[in-house]
Amino acid sequence: MRYLDTSILVAALTREPRTEEMQDWLAAQAPDSLCISDWVLTEFSAALSMKKEKGDRFIFPSPSPGLVPGLFRSGPVDHRVVAAPQMPA
16 A cells, blocks of 8 residues: 555646646556545645635646545554655656
8 A cells, every 4th residue: 555645636636737647647546555644634725725825726627537436545644654655757
């Protein structure tokens, strides 16, 4: 199981230059192959707040057809053993 950083979710779920690419990458992952920390809700909310403060209109894009619920699960993460996320090339 690999840790999914909040920045990938922000890119996948709001209008960003790499939104389509992040959605496709997420859709290609096996179910239950990714996990997120309990902090994702807080970090995602903070990212949206920063976008709003900058005047960005964060329109949520239509999800990729393969981006389905249940792709990842939330739970406590032992930050001592989490490797740096690998962004798609």
